[in-house]
Amino acid sequence: ALRTGGAPAFCSDALEGFVELPNPPGRYRADPFLVRHEGTRWLFFEEADIASDHGHLRVMSVTADGVCSESRPVLEAETHLSYPCVFEWQGTHYLIPESAEARCIELYRAVEFPWRWTLEKVLFQDLYAVDATVLKHDDRLWLFVAISVAGGGSNDELFLFHADAPQGEWIPHPMNPIVSDVRRARPAGAIFREGGAWIRPAQDCAYAYGAATVLHRIDVLNEREYRETPVARIDPDWAPELVCTHTVATDGELAVLDGRRWKPRAR
Numbered sequence: 001a002l003r004t005g006g007a008p009a010f011c012s013d014a015l016e017g018f019v020e021l022p023n024p025p026g027r028y029r030a031d032p033f034l035v036r037h038e039g040t041r042w043l044f045f046e047e048a049d050i051a052s053d054h055g056h057l058r059v060m061s062v063t064a065d066g067v068c069s070e071s072r073p074v075l076e077a078e079t080h081l082s083y084p085c086v087f088e089w090q091g092t093h094y095l096i097p098e099s100a101e102a103r104c105i106e107l108y109r110a111v112e113f114p115w116r117w118t119l120e121k122v123l124f125q126d127l128y129a130v131d132a133t134v135l136k137h138d139d140r141l142w143l144f145v146a147i148s149v150a151g152g153g154s155n156d157e158l159f160l161f162h163a164d165a166p167q168g169e170w171i172p173h174p175m176n177p178i179v180s181d182v183r184r185a186r187p188a189g190a191i192f193r194e195g196g197a198w199i200r201p202a203q204d205c206a207y208a209y210g211a212a213t214v215l216h217r218i219d220v221l222n223e224r225e226y227r228e229t230p231v232a233r234i235d236p237d238w239a240p241e242l243v244c245t246h247t248v249a250t251d252g253e254l255a256v257l258d259g260r261r262w263k264p265r266a267r
Helices: none
Strands: 027-037 040-049 055-062 072-075 082-089 092-098 104-112 116-125 128-137 140-148 157-163 192-194 197-204 212-221 226-234 244-250 255-260
Touching: 027 082, 027 092, 027 244, 027 255, 040 082, 055 082, 072 092, 072 116, 082 128, 092 116, 092 128, 128 197, 197 226, 197 244
Parallel strands: 212 244
Antiparallel strands: 027 040, 040 055, 055 072, 082 092, 092 104, 104 116, 128 140, 140 157, 192 197, 197 212, 212 226, 244 255
16 A cells, blocks of 8 residues: 655554555565655565465556556566565665575666666575665665574564675674564564654564564664664554555655455455
8 A cells, every 4th residue: 555645754653544556366465665766766566476475576656646557577586586675776776585485685786777687696595584675874785684593483583784785795793683573573674764763664473474563763773783672563453454564665755555454265
């Protein structure tokens, strides 16, 4: 669902005025990411087949008054793809999809933004990692990602890495895991600015996967320390019959989030 008209921040505003975007028949959409480029706002997201749960990544343009174009696929693979974290670094756009099923974290570079991407580098191999989220801060790149360690769940622990370039060496933070709490570890969308602070969305998976979103103010972020404070919570009550809400995105003018409701299976 999306909301226009200035898109007041998630932390301080009642979640009203959102308009639902319909899913194609037999499919669902999730994991919205917003990117502005040369005067156009692009909405990247996962689209998956309900029967097989196999997902790929798509993109559509969105006008200031919320009119969406037809979507087009931008990345597909034999394994499931989701959570299209798109970011810009030194004039080039990069994309890190969730490719946990392939047990790796891959970096793609835009060849023709936003339609064509090429694999630039495999950043991490032989691990089960979900929802990698990149933040540009203090002339460095910071990678927040939930990793399943020693056979544990993928929702429990958040790890942090940093690098001086997307293709560079990603250095683990000395405080890893920086969060060990199923109620607020797993990322829930792009980190955004509000009130002069960085806000990190996270999933509360204690009751169910993506049951709610918890917003954290990042208090300290450097190569030695990390601290954050929970400041707000988004429960699945902003639309009728929702049971989960697990990803948010905002660029200051447009706000997007996703939710889940149960529907009868067609017979």
